[in-house]
Amino acid sequence: MTGSTLAELGRRAKAASRVLASASTADKDAALQACAAALVEATDAILAANAIDVESAQERGMSATVIDRLRLDAGRVESMAGGLRQVAGLADPVGEVLDGWVRPNGLRISRVRVPLGVVAIIYENRPNVTSDAAGLCLKSGNAAFLRGSSGAIQSNIAIAASLRGACESVGLPADSVVLVEETSHAAAVEFMRLRGYIDVLIPRGGPSLIASILEHATVPYVIDGDGNCHLYVDESADLEMAARIATNAKTQRPSVCNAAETLLVHRAVAEEFLAGITGVLPGVELVADPGALALIPGAAGAVAAVEDDWSTEFLDLKMAVRVVDDLDEAIAHITRYGSGHSEAIVTRSLEAAERFTREVDAAAVVVNASTRFVDGEEFGFGAEIGISTQKLHARGPMGLRELTTAKYVVRGDGQTRG
């Protein structure tokens, strides 16, 4: 696709989206299976392309983490193929009748789930996103318009070529998957402004990408934002359960958005709970308010929290701890510092559980379980394209359903408006 202007690419994706919108589930699933087979078959070519990206990343002195995300091997290619086969097995959201009623004048109105059209994704150095995103778009009847980063461009080109060929082999448009090969910043800004070709843009990247979208985008977008998640241990909590949940929410995978970042403990149980905190959060660096600091054993090496700590998504083995006087103070803290992602309470009080779930304003409120469950797989969606922290369109984990919109179908027998 070298040399094509972005608008030309957009036009092609749009044209493909019209075909995909009417494609049968069987055809889309056949395409997904063909894509999976094509990836496996093209393993050597994909790995050769990936080696160029990895070498270039090493030359530019990228960190080991970045290079690990970028690097593919036969197992990872097989795992991308497995992801596509899994998506083929999910229910097709398109065509679901969401609502239907008859008006007094006899008009029959129904609201039917339809694809969005062209779903654009801007993403970073993870070549697996090329395949994962294309698969979810394909199953939900959308064309995938992909703009990965320059650091993974050779890998992305090789993967997209396989997927495009596979779509064509089963009679769907090659342009069901369109990859932007121009990876400059200016092209990214132009991409965000392709109104008329892009129906939704889903950015998968850090704060600077989000800021750029807020500033420049004219196409509709869904933001997959930060997760500054809290765990509140209520005065009535089962403290053993609270300990298990705190361990899991902070340490099971600290680098992800649904890991907990701040622990709030009710004053009535703070002494007992915090006395054992080194066992609950082994190896976790603690920053604490004065109330918590006085109760945390010296061996934990906790230091005083600074204001910024309460709003920071550490994404690491680090946690802020605060003792609160009551549920009100816990909710007020979350209201002030939370990012609207996932917020959990451990409690035995029905009233506290009800108030927490009602008054905390977040994509997900969790009672007596780990914040780590807030993702598409754990919710049972089979796969996810991201976790929305905005309130419009999609909120929380986004699966196939969130890649659709609705259309009203109105059927009459000659009605006119009086």
Added chain:
Amino acid sequence: MTGSTLAELGRRAKAASRVLASASTADKDAALQACAAALVEATDAILAANAIDVESAQERGMSATVIDRLRLDAGRVESMAGGLRQVAGLADPVGEVLDGWVRPNGLRISRVRVPLGVVAIIYENRPNVTSDAAGLCLKSGNAAFLRGSSGAIQSNIAIAASLRGACESVGLPADSVVLVEETSHAAAVEFMRLRGYIDVLIPRGGPSLIASILEHATVPYVIDGDGNCHLYVDESADLEMAARIATNAKTQRPSVCNAAETLLVHRAVAEEFLAGITGVLPGVELVADPGALALIPGAAGAVAAVEDDWSTEFLDLKMAVRVVDDLDEAIAHITRYGSGHSEAIVTRSLEAAERFTREVDAAAVVVNASTRFVDGEEFGFGAEIGISTQKLHARGPMGLRELTTAKYVVRGDGQTRG
């Protein structure tokens, strides 16, 4: 609220929204009834304020249409109050459980409808929007953050003062309704960028307002865009029905977005249908393609359409007419020129109806009825805040439901992720 910065106003609306989110239906309905009573009681003050706006509009030489929209009288104030009472009678969307399931690990997940928070509206010289929008926001548990135009500012201040007092009189925050009194363009841009305070912005205005939002807004928004609506008369159409629907769709109220702008006629019935077009569209200025021009009687005074006519929303007694070879050509025309609002077919063919509803990409597709039915009242929503022509969040008429979002509530008994 003079002198307050926009951010201060936003903070106040946000604080009020937290109270409203937990308010009972009974309290919200009591507030709506109190608002209605307060408007009627304040009729004299509202009309006095309105007189200042009207006088100023006359001095600035505004058109009669603009002044008519701006001018209030006792009947119009009563009608605003009636609108609020009607909204009080609608079902409360908040708290509806949209979905719920249990995961294999015992986690119980439900998706619950909740208010958006702060709903911002930017609107033009129609003071009734102040009351209408506030009522819909209140019922759906949202704070209304209103930014009307300078031309209606005195009226808006008087109306908002009544509504704020009424909310307070029943124990809800006065800041349930916050009016921005600074009406400069710079303030409008600042308003569109109040991320953190505004959960959704719904513009009610023309193309220049929409363009400004696309360029400047960083808050989420729902666009209520143009309606370039088509009526397609299929070869199998009942031509009498087609005539009735064409008359209604074009002439019943030509100035609104769901009026039809282009008539597409299948070649097989074009001669018969267009022979009687002066009776079908009396007083309508016709612009036509060569095929239609050859068939439209000279008395109709039709002229050749220019390219721009096909994409113009005339909003007037003017219609573009084209003869098409078949359904494919009709759908292709709509795909090229339509604005994704409302598209209608008149047909007796099941296949044509199915293809049209499936392949035409619009908020509403209508079979054998007038496009004029595509609005919130006619759909049975009781009231509408606008008609969305975007695909994200809301598509088509927006009622109370579209002023809400969802929250996941996850209940466990100590689950941790493995």
